[in-house]
Amino acid sequence: MVLNYIWIAFFLIAFVVALVKLIFLGDMNVFSEIMNSTYDSARTGFEISLGLTGVLALWLGIMKVGERGGMIELFSKAVAPLFSKLFPDIPKNHPASGSILMNISANMLGLDNAATPFGLKAMQELQEINPRKEQASNPMIMFLVLNASGLTLIPITVMVYRAQMGAANPADVFIPIMIATFSSTLVGMIAVCIKQGINIFCREILGFLIAMIGLIVGTVLLFQSLPQDQVNVISSLVANIILFGVIVLFIAKAMSRKINIFDAFIDGAKDGFKTAVTIIPYLIAMLVGIGVFRASGAMDFLMEGLRGLVALAGADTRWVDGMPTALMKPLSGSGARGMMIDAMKTFGADSFAGRLSSVMQGSTDTTFYIVAVYYGAVNIKNSRYTVPMALLADLCSILAAIFVAYLFFG
Numbered sequence: 001m002v003l004n005y006i007w008i009a010f011f012l013i014a015f016v017v018a019l020v021k022l023i024f025l026g027d028m029n030v031f032s033e034i035m036n037s038t039y040d041s042a043r044t045g046f047e048i049s050l051g052l053t054g055v056l057a058l059w060l061g062i063m064k065v066g067e068r069g070g071m072i073e074l075f076s077k078a079v080a081p082l083f084s085k086l087f088p089d090i091p092k093n094h095p096a097s098g099s100i101l102m103n104i105s106a107n108m109l110g111l112d113n114a115a116t117p118f119g120l121k122a123m124q125e126l127q128e129i130n131p132r133k134e135q136a137s138n139p140m141i142m143f144l145v146l147n148a149s150g151l152t153l154i155p156i157t158v159m160v161y162r163a164q165m166g167a168a169n170p171a172d173v174f175i176p177i178m179i180a181t182f183s184s185t186l187v188g189m190i191a192v193c194i195k196q197g198i199n200i201f202c203r204e205i206l207g208f209l210i211a212m213i214g215l216i217v218g219t220v221l222l223f224q225s226l227p228q229d230q231v232n233v234i235s236s237l238v239a240n241i242i243l244f245g246v247i248v249l250f251i252a253k254a255m256s257r258k259i260n261i262f263d264a265f266i267d268g269a270k271d272g273f274k275t276a277v278t279i280i281p282y283l284i285a286m287l288v289g290i291g292v293f294r295a296s297g298a299m300d301f302l303m304e305g306l307r308g309l310v311a312l313a314g315a316d317t318r319w320v321d322g323m324p325t326a327l328m329k330p331l332s333g334s335g336a337r338g339m340m341i342d343a344m345k346t347f348g349a350d351s352f353a354g355r356l357s358s359v360m361q362g363s364t365d366t367t368f369y370i371v372a373v374y375y376g377a378v379n380i381k382n383s384r385y386t387v388p389m390a391l392l393a394d395l396c397s398i399l400a401a402i403f404v405a406y407l408f409f410g
Contacts, residue, residue, distance in 0.1 A: 006368070006387070010289035014296035021297055034295045041291030045284035049276055052116065056272035059117030062247055063099065064268025065261055069254030072098035085204045086193075087139040089129070096125035100143055106243070107365075108153045119147060119370075120275050120377050127378040135382040136375065141389065142192050144374055148330075148390035149185040149397070150365030152177065153219050158362040161341060167349035173358045176404040178216050180363035183400040188393030195385060275377050282376025286368055290331045299324065319402045321347060322356035326398045329360065330367035330391065337361065356405040364397040 018034060021027040066072045075098035076083075083090060083097045090096055099122035106115035122143060130137040136144075155177045162170035186209070193200045200206075226234060254261050293299065307320045321343060329336035343357035367390040375383055 007285065007289045010293045013298050014292040017296040017298045017301060030296065034292055037291035037295035038288050041287040042284050044291075045287040046280060048287075049280040049283055052279065053273060053276040056117045056120065056276050057269035058272070060121055060272035060275070061265035061268035062250055063102075063118065063121050064271070065254050065259070065264045066098075066250035067095060067268075068259045068264045069250055069257050069261075071250050071253045074098075074253075075101050082204045082208050085198065085202050086142060086189075088198065089137060089139050090126070091129065094125065094129065096122055096129070096139070099125055102246075103143075104146065104151070107147065108151055116373070117272065119143075119374060123374050123378050124271075124275070127380075134380060136380050136384050136386055138196050140375075140380070141384060141386045142189075142196070144370060144386050145188045145192050145389045145393060146185065147374070148365050148367040148370050149188040149393040150181055150363065151185040152181050152362060153216065155362035158340075158358050161337070162344070162349055162354075162358055165341065165344040165349040165354075167344075167354075169350075172408075173355055173362065175220055176355075176359045176401070176408050177362035178220060179404050180359055180397050180400040182212065182216055184364050184393045184397035187396040188389060191389050191392055195389065278379075279373050279376050282372045283369075286372035287332070290335070290368070293331075294328075294335065299327065302327070318352050319356060319405070321353035322360055322401075322405070323398075325357040326360040326394075326401070329364055330394050331369075333366040333369060336366070352405065352409055355409050356401065359401040359405055360398065363401050364394050367391060367394055 014034060018030045021030045063072070072095045073093060076093045076095060079097050079101045080092060083100070084092065087097070087100075099118055103115050103118035103122055106118055123140065126137060126140050126143065127133065130140070155174065158173060158177065159170045162173065190200055192198075193205075198205075251261060254264065303320065303324060306323060307317055310317045310320055325336050325339040325343060328339050340357040340361040344351075344354040347353040349355075367387065371383060371386060371390070375386075
């Protein structure tokens with residue numbers, strides 16, 4: 001229901017803004033630009049889904065090997081104490097717990113191509129135990145909010161783009177991103193816990209939070225001790241070694257059980273293909289709505305209005321230059337990436353706006369893309385309070401990003 005209202009709002013706002021530009025500014029091209037954006041967005045949605053097909057087939061095939069070999073069951077048992085508190089509606093040792101763990105781990109390592117298939121597998125398994133097949137269950141909501149909060153330990157992509165744009169120290173946003181993304185995840189998780197009546201002061205959840213803080217602090221100290229030119233190389237190497245190690249572990253475990261690994265992979269890959277086809281209409285619908293909103297100029301009007309209000313209040317307006325990335329991130333990952341690159345191009349990679357945009361890009365995930373893809377894969381029509389909670393986490397990441405940007409970069 002929430003997605004329905006948001007999608008309608010994109011079109012209505014875009015229409016009003018386009019009329020204003022036509023009547024008062026004499027922009028004769030605005031409606032043609034909007035229509036072109038619908039075609040481009042629809043094509044992009046299909047191309048993304050097509051690109052996901054191979055990746056989904058690969059990773060869901062690997063997941064099927066891990067499932068039949070017993071590794072997913074082992075992962076489920078390992079996280080059972082924590083997940084029994086965060087996801088009380090998931091049965092004990094259910095494979096969904098293992099898939100959720102794999103998804104969150106891949107996201108933390110910045111491995112987006114692996115995270116999405118694991119997440120879709122988790123959604124399919126959560127749907128199996130969902131009593132209302134068209135309505136998001138409590139575990140689904142918790143999972144998607146954690147996903148949308150974008151907890152990342154190693155923001156490889158952001159550092160690579162900063163290096164390409166000529167930043168003197170591409171990794172100078174590393175610590176600010178970790179602070180902002182952890183703040184986002186913490187707020188999102190606590191908000192959903194309160195909404196679902198989950199006790200956040202239990203030993204398991206508090207232990208998890210303390211462990212996460214320790215992991216983040218340890219990672220920060222490790223990377224601070226490394227030469228800056230080695231940060232990207234080593235972080236990427238470690239992430240990919242871990243990922244390939246998981247694949248080998250799955251295969252080895254399946255071999256020990258004398259499982260037909262090839263057949264298991266093929267069965268999982270078939271599921272990946274079906275999932276990719278299911279996603280297409282949902283993804284196209286969301287991207288078209290976002291494209292119309294952008295092409296109408298509504299985003300530009302929003303930024304100029306915000307800048308005027310901040311200036312009127314006598315406050316520093318430098319942070320407004322980073323807001324296009326922040327506002328685009330929940331809507332479109334590629335759009336936010338483009339905004340970040342544009343900010344670095346316009347103001348400089350080492351400018352306040354360039355660094356702030358980088359922190360905002362790395363501190364959260366694409367909420368509406370995640371909601372559209374993950375819920376679309378299992379035909380969920382009613383997302384309940386998923387979007388508001390995810391946007392709350394996004395808002396926290398924006399505020400935290402602005403705070404740490406001023407703290408670290410003045």
